[in-house]
Amino acid sequence: MKRAAPKPSAAKPAVYTDPLAEVLRPGQSVELLKELHILTRDGKLNQDSRRKLKQVYHLCNFIAPLIDEVLDRQDTLQLADHGAGKSYLGFILYDLYLKDRPGAHIAGIETRDELVAKSRDLATRLGFERMRFLNTTVAEATRTDALPDRFDIVTALHACNTATDDAIRFALAKQARHIVLVPCCQAEVAAVLRKHKNASFGKTPLSEIWRHPIHTREFGSQLTNVLRCLQLEAHGYQVSVTELVGWEHSLKNELIVASQTGQPRGDARARLAAILDACNLTELAPRFLE
């Protein structure tokens, strides 16, 4: 009796997929991703760095068209990244979009000495010669002569507390065309809400929102971003507010992109002043109204 031929296995043949293909863009430096510890020394990707990279890539997708818009008009581009940390954002922007555009410069602003020293060292080793790093606060960076008078793009990714507000001030002083912010928690507004809580109870029923500390903190954080948007609109920026990536990636996930139009929103200042008054926040007028 003839033996039946073995049936072909139902299982699909294993297809090799290179895990790096999903993270590497054409021409991208593997060395950079290793140095940023996004890839391990033997070129593997870990979960934490995958998350960080996803967030930074997503942000890059918003920033790339702004870079193109500036470089379509002029040969030079100055980009400042505030609260740069390890400068993931600056390095990846430079590597993907700026290394072959000789007029483009990035300045990373960061207060932690060791991070600034590491970024300088890495930029030197990679030959990213149009990147520089200032060991200073955002507020001081606005005043220093070491930086140009004009910046085209200002970014601040999770710059702590009021450093995002200082980045807005920097951008306004430097007449930035585009401002890209992913704010961190801002504690200042919530602290002032809390300070005037008793006065607010008699003034507005909304003050129930700041009866409990957790509500005060969250409301203060949201309100801060509302005030920032109005501030930018009062200065002639068109503002869009979206979610950066899914909430599973970060709780600090609000993306504010502002582009200068030269036409301030007519009622923005008045709305801002009215909110400050209604919430007993007038002592913060110098922060948001100047």
Ligand SMILES: C[S@@+](CC[C@H](N)C(=O)[O-])C[C@H]1O[C@@H](n2cnc3c(N)ncnc32)[C@H](O)[C@@H]1O
């Ligand atoms: C949460 S980390 C974010 C780092 C980086 N942007 C990122 O997303 O990976 C915030 C960084 O801002 C820096 N920082 C905080 N306040 C600052 C200030 N006023 N001026 C400059 N840097 C500041 C901190 O040292 C820290 O490295």
